[in-house]
Structure formats: C-alpha cells, structure tokens
Amino acid sequence: MDVVRSIQALNEQVKAYKQQGKAIGFVPTMGFLHDGHQRLMKKAREQNDIVIVSIFVNPLQFGPNEDYDRYPRDEERDKKVAESENVNLLFLPTVEDMYPNDSSINLQVVSRNEVLCGKRRPGHFDGVVTVLTKLFHLTQPTRCYFGLKDAQQVAVVDSLIHDFNFPIEIVPVSTVREADGLAKSSRNVYLSEQERAEAPSLYQSLEAGRKLVIDGERNPVTIVKGVERFIQSHTHGKIDYVELLSYPDLKPVDYIDGQVILAIAVFFEHARLIDNVIFQREGSKTDVTLGG
Numbered sequence: 001m002d003v004v005r006s007i008q009a010l011n012e013q014v015k016a017y018k019q020q021g022k023a024i025g026f027v028p029t030m031g032f033l034h035d036g037h038q039r040l041m042k043k044a045r046e047q048n049d050i051v052i053v054s055i056f057v058n059p060l061q062f063g064p065n066e067d068y069d070r071y072p073r074d075e076e077r078d079k080k081v082a083e084s085e086n087v088n089l090l091f092l093p094t095v096e097d098m099y100p101n102d103s104s105i106n107l108q109v110v111s112r113n114e115v116l117c118g119k120r121r122p123g124h125f126d127g128v129v130t131v132l133t134k135l136f137h138l139t140q141p142t143r144c145y146f147g148l149k150d151a152q153q154v155a156v157v158d159s160l161i162h163d164f165n166f167p168i169e170i171v172p173v174s175t176v177r178e179a180d181g182l183a184k185s186s187r188n189v190y191l192s193e194q195e196r197a198e199a200p201s202l203y204q205s206l207e208a209g210r211k212l213v214i215d216g217e218r219n220p221v222t223i224v225k226g227v228e229r230f231i232q233s234h235t236h237g238k239i240d241y242v243e244l245l246s247y248p249d250l251k252p253v254d255y256i257d258g259q260v261i262l263a264i265a266v267f268f269e270h271a272r273l274i275d276n277v278i279f280q281r282e283g284s285k286t287d288v289t290l291g292g
C-alpha cells in the first residue's frame with residue numbers, strides 16, 4: 001500500500017492509474033477506522049481495480065463548539081486496517097495542503113440540509129461538500145463509497161455529484177452494527193459504561209417506529225411520537241431530533257407514500273449519536289434509491 005501525504009505525489013499516482021485505464025474506487029474518511037469503514041473498503045475492492053482511501057479530519061465541517069480537537073485519531077492503527085483491506089493508496093493530507101491560506105472559495109449547500117443534522121450543525125455540510133469537491137478532483141474516482149449511517153450526507157453528496165456533473169457513481173453502503181444493534185461509529189468511544197448499555201435502544205426505537213408502519217400506520221406524527229417515547233423510556237439521552245422525511249429529497253411528508261427515512265440524533269454526556277432506517281411505504285427495507 002502506498003502512503004501518500006502530498007497532493008503532488010497523489011496527482012502523479014492518479015495520473016498513472018488513469019493512463020492505465022484503471023477503475024478507481026474512493027473511500028473518503030476521517031480515520032479512526034472501524035468495521036463500517038471496512039465494509040466500504042471491501043465493496044470498493046470488489047468493484048474497482050484500484051482502491052484509494054483518504055484520512056483527513058476536515059476542520060471545515062466542525063462547528064466552533066464541536067469535537068474537532070478531540071476527534072479520535074490513530075494513524076498507525078488506521079494504516080494497518082487499510083492495508084488489511086488491500087487498499088492501494090492511502091492519502092493523508094495536511095490541513096495546510098488542503099486549505100492553503102489563499103483559498104477564496106467555499107461551497108454552500110442550499111437544499112437537503114435544512115433538516116436533521118444540517119439544521120442543527122450550521123455549515124457542516126458546506127464543509128463536507130467543499131472537502132469532497134477537492135478530494136474528488138484529486139482522486140478522480142470511478143465510484144465513491146459512503147455509509148448510510150450518515151444518510152443525509154449520502155443525500156447531499158448525491159446532489160453534489162449531480163449538480164456539479166462529477167462523472168462518479170455514488171455507492172451507498174448499509175450501516176454496520178454491533179451485535180446488540182448499535183451503529184458502529186468512531187464516536188462510540190466517548191460513551192460511558194451505562195450509556196453504552198443504553199445505546200442499543202436507539203436502533204430499537206427506529207425498528208419500533210418501522211414496525212408501526214408495517215402494521216399499517218402511515219401518519220409520520222404518530223411514528224415520530226412513538227420513537228420519542230421509546231427513547232425517553234429506555235435511555236437517559238437527550239433527544240436532539242426524531243424526524244421522518246422523504247428520502248433522498250429530505251422533505252417533510254404528511255403521509256408515508258414512498259421511500260422515507262426515520263432518523264434520530266441523541267445527546268449523551270460526551271457523544272451525540274445518530275442513526276436511521278430507510279424504508280418503503282409499507283415498511284420494508286430494500287436497496288436505497290438515490291438519483292440526484
């Protein structure tokens with residue numbers, strides 16, 4: 001595996017892949033790699049000749065009171081994980097290289113970000129699309145891989161690719177969970193023992209909401225209330241949001257009549273956890289449809 005830190009070295013390597021006509025699968029990450037990332041790498045490995053993984057904790061997507069400084073980092077372990085997944089190139093740029101002082105353009109997301117995390121984390125998705133635009137230009141991937149745990153991010157990147165005509169296929173990959181249902185996340189390390197014991201209730205609350213739909217409920221208000229009650233009675237966490245929206249457009253719905261997302265964010269003492277389920281009008285989970 002090549003470990004590349006400079007943009008110039010990356011450019012040379014990508015140029016060589018392109019000259020050889022290789023299909024490039026790209027997995028952008030912020031490191032502290034876990035099974036969720038590994039699932040993305042495996043999928044990229046299956047579908048492409050070359051797999052590029054980037055690790056960059058992107059300061060632009062963190063708010064002033066968020067965890068940029070204490071975001072977990074472990075480069076040595078990450079290198080081993082990437083190597084074990086047969087990654088060809090690991091890109092580890094510096095903040096100075098990605099954002100030189102003379103940068104004068106940032107991108108702004110104007111749709112699909114006024115709900116869920118986008119609403120609570122102003123500027124977050126502007127930072128995500130700005131860094132991804134740079135990373136897409138640098139890595140020139142055939143396909144890029146994103147986990148559906150951050151389903152709003154998948155919807156926003158779907159728009160980025162469509163609106164800016166990137167010749168890239170976005171591959172959404174299902175959430176990897178612990179045996180007890182908790183979605184894998186780099187932030188799970190912040191949970192206390194008691195919080196970790198309560199955290200599986202988040203996914204259970206989503207499944208309880210989906211069960212209401214399977215049983216015939218179509219009114220989003222009833223489902224959201226049911227999920228809120230479940231979280232409140234099973235955890236000490238503070239609900240940030242429970243929302244049910246169309247997916248991937250992320251518009252409010254009065255009645256469930258197509259693909260929707262039921263998504264939650266809950267604050268524990270040192271961690272804000274998110275999770276979601278995406279399902280069809282009768283509650284079934286099928287392959288997620290995107291489409292710009």
Ligand code: PAF
Nearest residue numbers: 028029030058128131150
């Ligand atoms: O999902 C993440 O880890 C980040 O938002 C991403 C896509 C790597 C952009 O910084």
